[in-house]
Amino acid sequence: MRQIILDTETTGLEPENGHRIIEIGCYEVEQRRPTGRRFHEYINPDRAVDPEAVEVHGITDRFLMDKPRFADIARSFLDFVADAELIIHNALFDVGFLDSELGRLGTDWGRIADHCRVTDSLTLARRRHPGQRNSLDALCRRYAIDNSGRSLHGALLDAEILAEVYLAMTGGQVTLHLGAREEDGPAQRIESDQPVSADRPRLRVVEPTAAEIAAHASWLDQLDRESDGRCVWRALDGEARG
CATH class of the missing domain: 1.10.1220 (Arc Repressor Mutant)
Known part of the structure; x- marks a missing residue:
């Protein structure tokens, strides 16, 4: 099961009013384990960033001046997320912006739902914790996940934090790896000098009722x-x- 935890930052709140994506961050999880693969781009939106938005994410017009346009990174982005399940907190917001950006490129690019499945982790959190605050910060506190480095919003940082929240919220291990990965080196073998007797009794097989x-x-x-x-x-x- 390949999942991509995704977050965006934007120039404002409404794509229908011409606001654009200025940052995309993606963090890959496979079989409930982070793979280390990431997709991260800052994007020149060809318009000013609202001052209120800058207060949230700290990304300025000057910083974005030499960054690529969405059209320049669209193919590599879609290749990264293709056929995966996107996990997005408040997915309607991010998907609305992504669909708007794809729409600017032409109908041949389709919509996000044409490329991958989308799961809204905010909807899932509200089902798990009805009547409680379910912002990313609130969920970090609830699941004891360190987000002390999140003084400002950032797409890649928020995607990595959301990955930990999502794995904790859905009951998976976040930091404990029971199986060795290739990059961790070969798994250690535990050997014993104690021989196993051929006369030992056969293990009892208990069938469920x-x-x-x-x-x-x-x-x-x-x-x-x-x-x-x-x-x-x-x-x-x-x-x-x-």
Whole structure:
């Protein structure tokens, strides 16, 4: 399962009023583990950034003057997110801007939904924590995730923080890796000088009862409902059976 955690910064709040994207940050997660792959671009919007927006993200017109236009980075961006599941906090905002930028390039570019699936982590947070604050900062406090470096908004930084929040919120490990990755070097073998007797008793295989199987299926149904059909156990079981 390949997921891209995405965030944008913009010149203002309304793409229909001509506001543009000025930063895109993407952080890749695969099988619930960060891969280290990122996509990050600052973008010249060919218009002024609203002063209120600068107060939020600190990105000025002068800084953006020599940056590429969206048309210059659109293909590499779409190649990065193609066929992935985008995880976006308040997805309507970012997708609205991305669709607006693609629309400027022509109908052949389609919309974001033509290239990948979108999941709104804000909607998920509201289901998990109804009646509570579910901003990214509030979720960091709730899940004890360090966001002390977030004095200003930034697309890549926010995407990386959201990745930790999303993994914690959906019940996955954030920092503990039970399997070694290739870049971590070979996994250590634990060896023992104690021989294993050939006369040892065979391990007992305990088969689940019908009631236990039914209870397990009921639990997976609940996980499916709470994760919008993304129960990892069922996905892996389907791959094994396939």
